[in-house]
Every structure is written in C-alpha cells, then in structure tokens.
Amino acid sequence: MHELSMTTQIVDSVLEEAKKQDAKKVTEVHLVIGKLTFLGIEQVRFSYNILVEDTIMKGSKLIIEEQDGTIECPSCGYKGSLQFEDDPAYHVPIPTLRCPKCGKAAKIVEGNECTIRSIRMLK
Amino acid sequence: MANLKEVVKGEEVTLEIEPGMDILEVNKQLAQKNMQLLREHNVKAIDIMGSIGAGKTSLIEKLVQALKQKYRIAVFKGDLTTTIDAEQIGRHGVQVLTINTGRECHLDANVVARAVERISLEDIDLLFIENVGNLICPAEFPLGTEKRVVVVSVTEGPYMVVKHPFTFMTADVMVINKKDLAEIMKIDTEQLKKQVKEIKPDVKVAVTNALSGEGVEELIKALEL
Numbered sequence: 001m002h003e004l005s006m007t008t009q010i011v012d013s014v015l016e017e018a019k020k021q022d023a024k025k026v027t028e029v030h031l032v033i034g035k036l037t038f039l040g041i042e043q044v045r046f047s048y049n050i051l052v053e054d055t056i057m058k059g060s061k062l063i064i065e066e067q068d069g070t071i072e073c074p075s076c077g078y079k080g081s082l083q084f085e086d087d088p089a090y091h092v093p094i095p096t097l098r099c100p101k102c103g104k105a106a107k108i109v110e111g112n113e114c115t116i117r118s119i120r121m122l123k
Numbered sequence: 124m125a126n127l128k129e130v131v132k133g134e135e136v137t138l139e140i141e142p143g144m145d146i147l148e149v150n151k152q153l154a155q156k157n158m159q160l161l162r163e164h165n166v167k168a169i170d171i172m173g174s175i176g177a178g179k180t181s182l183i184e185k186l187v188q189a190l191k192q193k194y195r196i197a198v199f200k201g202d203l204t205t206t207i208d209a210e211q212i213g214r215h216g217v218q219v220l221t222i223n224t225g226r227e228c229h230l231d232a233n234v235v236a237r238a239v240e241r242i243s244l245e246d247i248d249l250l251f252i253e254n255v256g257n258l259i260c261p262a263e264f265p266l267g268t269e270k271r272v273v274v275v276s277v278t279e280g281p282y283m284v285v286k287h288p289f290t291f292m293t294a295d296v297m298v299i300n301k302k303d304l305a306e307i308m309k310i311d312t313e314q315l316k317k318q319v320k321e322i323k324p325d326v327k328v329a330v331t332n333a334l335s336g337e338g339v340e341e342l343i344k345a346l347e348l
C-alpha cells in the first residue's frame with residue numbers, strides 16, 4: 001500500500017549514489033524484497049517506472065529478488081522456514097510464528113527487508 | 124560500505140556498486156533511537172494499531188480515564204486530517220498531540236521522533252500512540268514503542284486475523300473490541316483468539332467493549348500497566 005513512498009526512497013537513494021559516482025546513466029537496479037513485507041512487487045515496478053522518468057535512471061532494468069522468510073526460535077534454537085496454517089477456508093496458507101519444532105513463539109530473522117543489493121551505472 | 128567494481132568495455136565504463144542499503148532498516152534504526160530516548164526518560168510507549176472504526180480512540184479514552192491517576196499520560200493521535208479525536212481524548216486533561224499525516228497510510232519512526240521533540244518527556248510516564256486507521260501498513264513501521272497493540276472489532280467479520288497474519292506477527296497484545304455485538308454479528312471470539320495464537324503464540328488477548336469500559340481492566344493487565 002505504501003509502495004510509492006518506498007519506491008520514491010529507493011529511487012532517491014539510487015540517484016544519490018549515482019551522483020556520488022558521477023555516473024551518466026543508471027542501467028540496472030537490483031532489489032531484494034522480503035516475502036514478509038507488505039510490498040507488492042507489481043506495485044513497486046509500476047511506481048519505479050513512473051519515478052525514473054526524466055532521470056538518469058530512465059530505461060534501467062529493475063531486478064527484484066524475493067527473499068523467503070526465516071524464523072529463529074529462542075526456546076529450542078530452531079532456525080529455518082516458517083510454518084504455515086492451512087485451512088481450505090483461508091484459500092492461501094497463512095504463515096505463523098509458531099516454532100515448527102517446539103511450538104513456542106519464534107522471531108523473524110529474514111524476509112522483512114527491502115534492500116538495494118546492487119546498482120549498475122555508466123560513467 | 125558499498126563495494127565498488129569497475130568494468131571497462133571499449134569506451135564504456137560500467138560501475139557496479141553494492142550499497143546493501145535496507146530502506147526499511149532506516150525506519151527500524153530511527154525506531155530504536157526513539158525507544159532509547161523514551162527509556163532514558165522512563166516513558167513507557169504503546170503503539171495502537173487497527174482498522175478504521177475498530178475503536179482505537181474510544182479504547183485509549185477508557186485507558187486514559189482508568190490510568191490517569193497512576194501515570195502522567197500523553198497521547199499522539201495519528202490521522203490523515205482533523206483534530207476531532209484529539210478533542211475527545213483531550214477533555215480528560217491529558218496532553219494530546221495530533222500527527223496529521225496528510226496522505227501517508229501509517230505513522231513512521233521519523234514523524235514520531237518529531238512529535239516526541241514537541242512534548243516534555245520529563246512530565247510524562249506513559250505515551251499512547253494511536254496509529255492511522257489501517258490494519259496493513261503500520262505493521263511494517265515500528266515506532267520504537269515497548270508494546271504494540273492491534274485492535275480488531277467483531278463488526279469487521281470473522282477473518283480479520285487470518286487475512287492479516289503479518290500484522291498480528293508484530294503484535295504483543297490483541298484487543299477484540301465491540302464484544303457486545305459478537306452475538307449479533309455471529310462472531311466467536313474464542314475462534315479469533317485461537318487464530319491469533321497460531322500466528323503469534325505469545326500474544327496476549329483482551330476482549331472489550333470500549334464504550335462501556337468492559338474488559339479494559341483485562342487490557343491494562345495485558346499491557347502490564
């Protein structure tokens with residue numbers, strides 16, 4: 001829902017980096033977006049294409065890599081993927097923070113990031 | 124620091140840098156700063172999230188009434204516009220600061236930091252931050268509070284929890300409000316409790332009627348106040 005403001009921050013950060021490097025053009029931006037964030041990939045792309053108009057990022061390739069969620073259990077030390085609750089009524093299985101090994105509450109360690117992994121530019 | 128790699132191909136010089144910059148992390152770091160500042164001043168802050176009309180303001184009003192003898196309270200009211208809610212809470216003699224976001228669908232740590240600058244932390248022990256009415260976006264932006272509360276009301280239907288698992292993952296306390304309407308709405312509050320415990324096993328749950336004040340004591344206990 002807030003993809004436009006998030007993407008604005010991404011584009012601003014990339015432009016700032018490009019300026020620092022004295023680049024003529026940005027050709028590629030590689031993002032990593034966690035699957036546990038609220039960021040829709042389609043909406044990020046849509047916002048990106050609008051925001052790069054009239055900048056040196058116009059025409060750049062946007063690569064979005066999705067990062068799976070990982071949890072860690074402080075009780076039993078489990079580290080791995082999340083458990084999912086599946087019920088036909090839900091349509092899509094819902095992720096839970098219940099540790100698949102001991103059932104206690106686990107913490108998210110991966111999957112809620114939105115990182116600019118790399119930027120390619122022409123000097 | 125960003126890694127730099129320079130590739131020269133004919134006339135063209137391609138530069139690849141790896142900033143590894145996490146855009147969401149910026150907010151998390153600011154939130155951490157807010158938390159530190161609030162802790163230094165022994166202020167306990169609570170973020171209250173929930174849909175539009177879930178009863179966040181009414182609940183805060185009841186919490187303020189019940190706790191104002193015990194704590195010196197301030198309230199931040201996040202809203203797109205207007206000060207209607209601020210007046211509802213302000214009449215109980217506590218400091219209320221409205222944060223009008225204009226367009227933004229959630230509060231973030233930065234606007235909270237600016238609001239914190241405008242109140243005297245020496246004069247308060249408890250800060251309620253009512254987030255913008257929205258069950259989705261606020262979850263992604265921690266503000267630096269000790270606890271996060273998610274308010275759902277039975278009039279929002281039986282699937283609030285399962286439709287918004289990511290929001291409930293960030294909650295310390297869930298409030299099921301408008302309990303007086305549960306029967307009319309054919310909502311089983313026990314079922315909602317069970318669903319939220321699946322997603323977040325250590326979450327505490329309070330079932331309330333924010334208009335009558337029923338269940339507010341239960342909520343105060345869940346908040347450890």
